Amino acid sequence: MGVHIVMDQTGDSRHTFNPADPQAVEEAEKRFKELTGAGFTAAERTGNGEAQVTRAFNKDATETLFFPRLKGG
Structure with missing residues (x-):
């Protein structure tokens, strides 16, 4: 099974x-x-x-994490 973990506020x-x-x-x-x-960053x-940033979809990745773009304030 693969899983996409999407982080947000x-x-x-x-x-x-x-x-x-x-x-x-x-x-x-x-x-x-x-x-x-x-604008999310993906990392397998x-x-x-540990995780490594990726720019391409990999159907065989067990877990892919998605981090939102940082916002200044």
Whole structure:
């Protein structure tokens, strides 16, 4: 199972998908493109609490984290 973890001002939301299901992969890729297009940074978990920034959708990533753009104030 893959999961997209979207961080925002209210906490986080999780969206799971089955990488073997073409329709679920299509929806996950659409979510990835929408979030990164809206300014979110995507990072794939690589293990031991580490993550690596990614700019391309990877259906085989176990967890992808989405961080919102920082806002100055």
